Amino acid sequence: MLEVNKDLVKKFQxxxxxxxxxxIFNYFAPRIKSLLMKSGxxxxxxxxxxxxxxxxxxxxxxxxxxxxxxxxxxxYTIARNNRIDLLRKKSSQPxxxxxxxxxxxxxxxxxxxxxQKSISARVKKAIExxxxxxxKVIELSFVNDLTQEEIAGELNIPIGTVKSRMRLAYQKMKxxxxxxxx
Amino acid sequence: MKQHPDLSTLMSYSSGTxxxxxxxxxxxxxxxxxxxxxxVQIGNELGASMMENDIENKDKTEDFNEFLNKLNNKNNNSxxxxxxxxxxxxxxxxxxxxxxxxxxxxxxxxxAPGIQKSQVKISDKSNCHLTFxxxxxxxxxxxxxxxxxxxxxxxxxxFEDANGTYAAGDIADHDTSTHHEPVVSSxxxxxxxxxxxxxxxxxxxxxxxxxxxxxx
Ligand SMILES: [Zn+2]
Numbered sequence: 001m002l003e004v005n006k007d008l009v010k011k012f013q014x015x016x017x018x019x020x021x022x023x024i025f026n027y028f029a030p031r032i033k034s035l036l037m038k039s040g041x042x043x044x045x046x047x048x049x050x051x052x053x054x055x056x057x058x059x060x061x062x063x064x065x066x067x068x069x070x071x072x073x074x075x076y077t078i079a080r081n082n083r084i085d086l087l088r089k090k091s092s093q094p095x096x097x098x099x100x101x102x103x104x105x106x107x108x109x110x111x112x113x114x115x116q117k118s119i120s121a122r123v124k125k126a127i128e129x130x131x132x133x134x135x136k137v138i139e140l141s142f143v144n145d146l147t148q149e150e151i152a153g154e155l156n157i158p159i160g161t162v163k164s165r166m167r168l169a170y171q172k173m174k175x176x177x178x179x180x181x182x
Numbered sequence: 183m184k185q186h187p188d189l190s191t192l193m194s195y196s197s198g199t200x201x202x203x204x205x206x207x208x209x210x211x212x213x214x215x216x217x218x219x220x221x222v223q224i225g226n227e228l229g230a231s232m233m234e235n236d237i238e239n240k241d242k243t244e245d246f247n248e249f250l251n252k253l254n255n256k257n258n259n260s261x262x263x264x265x266x267x268x269x270x271x272x273x274x275x276x277x278x279x280x281x282x283x284x285x286x287x288x289x290x291x292x293x294a295p296g297i298q299k300s301q302v303k304i305s306d307k308s309n310c311h312l313t314f315x316x317x318x319x320x321x322x323x324x325x326x327x328x329x330x331x332x333x334x335x336x337x338x339x340x341f342e343d344a345n346g347t348y349a350a351g352d353i354a355d356h357d358t359s360t361h362h363e364p365v366v367s368s369x370x371x372x373x374x375x376x377x378x379x380x381x382x383x384x385x386x387x388x389x390x391x392x393x394x395x396x397x398x
Contacts (some may be wrong), residue, residue, distance in 0.1 A: 026246065028246035035233045088272060141197040145199060148190065163188065177224070
């Protein structure tokens with residue numbers, strides 16, 4: 001299988017051809033679908049949201065700015081926003097995402113984390129280094145799509161504990177990312 | 183920007199599990215806050231990593247040709263809507279779809295002496311709304327109880343409480359346990375917008391005034 005790397009994304013942005021898009025699709029489509037199934041979507045919903053996400057990638061690829069984050073994180077936010085729109089049906093209005101606002105404002109966010117190489121590998125490692133209790137809370141939030149209140153119920157702990165574990169997880173993640181940079 | 187949402191609020195924002203009202207206010211803050219932008223971006227990288235690596239069957243494939251057909255059909259009968267934001271407005275871009283670009287255009291109604299309010303529904307499908315308050319200088323923002331969390335975003339002017347001063351763009355992130363008695367500290371009126379999990383119940387001064395509890 002061909003790899004989705006920076007060069008391929010750059011080429012796809014410039015040429016927007018279906019050959020490169022197929023590589024992106026083959027890598028991300030099963031992953032998006034798998035994430036959605038874990039958030040409680042049924043097969044048909046997961047397929048719909050995955051298709052919508054891939055359509056958005058095709059249509060909005062010119063908006064992706066590699067200086068602001070990895071390509072995967074951009075794909076993730078699109079999938080997440082579609083999940084909010086379609087799965088939770090909280091709103092008939094599309095979810096305004098910061099990336100759309102940011103594009104319009106065109107200011108550099110100056111994220112130190114994206115200047116480095118292989119951010120994905122470092123993030124993966126940083127997550128693995130999280131203490132189990134913190135990792136669990138993060139998983140329930142990001143993968144299983146549970147609110148802080150739902151996580152408290154699921155783990156039978158006070159919501160204040162959920163909040164503090166999320167804070168600690170973030171701080172630990174940030175620390176780990178710095179350490180792994182060396 | 184000095185006052186930011188709690189780290190846990192920003193993580194939940196990244197995971198997409200905040201209510202529409204909460205995420206709208208967080209987006210409004212982040213627009214102009216590089217500090218929080220970076221935190222949310224780390225959250226997004228975290229979410230992306232979980233999406234990439236937690237897949238059970240890495241060899242699973244999806245049908246690209248079937249998808250291409252769908253894409254081609256869509257391209258034929260739809261147009262992409264580009265969203266236009268007024269970035270010079272004092273209204274954050276994320277709020278413009280609900281209240282327009284001019285704070286003076288908000289339709290206020292009397293709420294209490296020195297306080298006007300405006301409630302804006304932000305979803306057709308659920309009872310999700312934002313409460314805007316316009317408060318005169320030196321006035322206390324009415325104390326209110328609420329179930330769950332609450333976010334207050336300042337749009338104009340400033341208020342202060344035990345945690346410091348909140349100016350335009352700042353967010354006060356309070357949960358149930360927090361005791362707060364904010365007072366408007368700016369010379370001009372303070373306009374802020376509040377999102378809560380449950381309905382807000384104003385107590386004390388309002389209760390005395392109306393001899394009952396007023397829900398907004
Ligand atoms: Zn901030």
